[in-house]
Amino acid sequence: VNYSSWIADYLEDNSQFDVKPKLSPGDVKNRLQALPPDEGENFENSIRDFENIIAPNLTHWQSPNFHAYFNSNTSYESVLGELLAAGLNVNVFSWQTSPAGTELEEVVMGWLRRMIALPDTFEGVIQDTASSASLVSFLTAREKYSDFRINESGFGDFTGFRIYCSEEAHSSIEKGVKIAGFGKNNLVKIPTDEKFAMKPAKLREAIQKDISAGMKPLCVVSTIGTTGSTAVDPVKETGKICREFKLWHHVDAAHAGTAMLLPEYRYLLEGIENVDTFVFNPHKWMFTNFDFSAYFVRDKEALIRTFEIMPEYLKTSVDNRVNNFRDWGIPLGRRFRALKMWFVIRSMGVKGLQDKIRGHIELACELKKKIESHKRLELLAPMEFNTICFRYVPDKSAREEEIDNANIELLKKLNDTGEVFLSHTRLKGKYTIRIVVGQTNTSREHTEKLWKLIRKFT
């Protein structure tokens, strides 16, 4: 089998697989050899098992009927870039270890910055995930505040740091706060308004309260496109508060950052010039396979001072003239990720990318209108981008718990068909079904099929 053509065929049509297989935990493991073979086997055996045991028992993220979580979409160009990067297997930790890898990363990050209209005061670096990028941001904030002394001698007297985000912020923020050593209890979750966006007045109140109690407010996280409902925190107003209290401001736009390719969304970036760090994930919605997280910083020196290491064996004669990206994040070893993004941007062009993203948003709008006009369906959040949050209300007099149960059942019925895969969240306590329209090949045919299934079960 020619496996590049297997991948191409798969990306073109993977309808032979259920989007989400019907399995119980352990079903796959039970079919795999318990022990590693002593002698090497014919590779055909591994391929056969891949086809029979692995491929049908995956959840198929590249199905156009995958509408769960946030998509992690891809493209032929991206896969080819990944394949070449795997074959080359260069390590992009310093300029010397990969000159073209380093310089292509500089160019691609410059392109991305321009494409989403970030000011050119930002410099970019690729991180593996938004979770890592947010952690890197917190560590930089911590070091800048302590004049890099926590790195030197631990927290010592630096206690009582407080970090703020909305109650809708992604769980990676809490994880980052824990790992950065602030303690989960020092993450203050600010209430949100009826659109699930952080309330600036409540943020200010929380900061003032903490200052009066002798705590040290350090950092605020704004989200553009929360995971539950893609709500947008008010970056500009939040930024004003950050400036007033001299706080670090990190923006997590993991999913929705890609929408900033479209000029009509850029009003959401108002005030971005004062933000300290910004992350978005082309590996979600920008046709670039996992992993590729674009992290932008305003103060490159602070970032590097936080992470720089210079053992003798890593020194090179050009260190004062180049970017050594190992010093821009946590791991030393770094994959050659710029290549796939470069291929994607060059093949699709900015216009091609904009058309695809607008296409997803238009399909989501059509589906949203249908849901809105259905008597027993209810939207639970405004649709900012390509994510619809709704629920089924079988009977207006039903109790909340009964409505929740009806939706748990509806989601199960939809997913059990194997024809679509959706996921859920809770918004203001209500069980919410989410539909994300963002896989590369999702077209009207697929959203109509989903709509038919929703109608069938409601």
Ligand SMILES: Cc1ncc(COP(=O)(O)O)c(C=O)c1O
């Ligand atoms: C708003 C937001 N931030 C962060 C993340 C985490 O992204 P990653 O998997 O790249 O760490 C997600 C994932 O969906 C997200 O929606």
